[in-house]
Amino acid sequence: MIRYEYDRDGLDIQERENDQDKEFIIKVKNPDKYLPELHKVRTYFSKDTVHTDALFYTHQHNEYHVIVRADYYIGFLLGLFKHKILLSLEWEE
């Protein structure tokens, strides 16, 4: 298991499992701070060679639905961490 923390005033992140995928609903409450960074994560995953690693779907009001393939789960979290969308990442026993 992996545990992560984020700025709850600026973001709301919900995670759920769906078959072999991990799904995230990311609601950006502080667009100025987090939207450009989230776009960088999105650009990274849409320009790499794997098309289905992390699929981003934009909804209304700065809400993003992300479907992440299970084998790219850690890579996706590291991407969020690299761009300071996540503040910490920790392995949990």
Next chain:
Amino acid sequence: MEQQAIYAIIIFLITYALIISEKIHRTIVAMLGAALMIAFGIVNQETALHHIDFNTLGLLTGMMIIVTVTAQTGLFKYIAIWAAKKAKGDPIRILVALGLITAFASAFLDNVTTVLLMVPVTFSITRQLRVSPMPYLLTQILTSNIGGTATLIGDPPNIMIGSAVKELTFAAFIFNLAPIIIVILAVTVGILAFWYRKQLKTTPELQQELMQMSAEDELSDPTLLKKCLFILALTIAGFFAHQALHIESATVALTGAFLLLLLTGEHYLEDALTRVEWTTIFFFVGLFVLVSGLVETGVIAKLAQEAITLTGGDLTATAMLILWMSAIASAFVDNIPFVATMIPMIQEMGKIGLTDLEPLWWSLALGACLGGNGTLIGASANVIVAGMAGKEGHHISFVKFLFIGFPLMILSIIISTVYVYLRYLM
């Protein structure tokens, strides 16, 4: 037969066999085959250069540059998501919509670029709806080859035919091929939608989620998009008017490409030129020189004479022979070298008796382009989609594709046969 002609045939056949075997990259094989034609003195360098159709090369290069820049705007993703929402998230309607978008785009862009842009967004939509992407990918392969048949710039065989025969303008291609392509497209997509109707099911909740997607967010650079759309419209208008303006289609495409680079700025130049498929361009160069060896030694004239003898000089029989032979051949071998060989042969037929070559050109275009749907190796777009799908864990086997592609290809050629006969031969 002269010694030189025999050498030319041997070099051509060995090169062709190596291209089909796919053991060595086709561009390397074609260029080395071309070099052998010159080294053996079958054609000298100057004659070889005269046989290279720079209009075909310029047209391909120009369109590749325009598409490379346009692809960066997110336009394709926007259109696909917009269409999926218009289809209310219904998987079958989305199958039809994405198939039609692919066909339309393939008519004005090259097929490979179209599928390269459509496949990622297809994965995205099907994943969201939790349906298999396979029916969508197969539909897009088939519709890209069908759509590409409709215009002079849609598929390399048409570019080559249009370039070789000055009377066959951009408008002539649309006027003669688009009507039948619309029929073939409707029949093919209709059959595929019916075939997959039970397999493609999703839930109302997932449909609802898709409806919440924002297509506008996909347009990453609206300013660049406006420039690209302006240049695309200008270029297509140029294609319609190129004969009246007394300029070649390559001039139109290259002018459009470099006008776009002027508008976008220098920083797009390097990237755009890097992304031009130089392997394809050099493949064409090699083929033109290879075929020049057969033309200069009289082999093509001899083949044309044999074909005329076989059909008794009857226009209908010759047109049907070309249509079906092109379709079957293009299903199994690359249609570009096939068409490169057929063009001088048809021109030779004109010199030795057949007066009306128009039905033969349309038969060649329909057969060579639609034939690509027969097998997984029949066209570049097929191979590209299969490769992309395989990488994402969706294997498209040769047999699986053959089972769907070959009957639909035969059906499209039957429809084309009726059309060519009724419109040009009755």
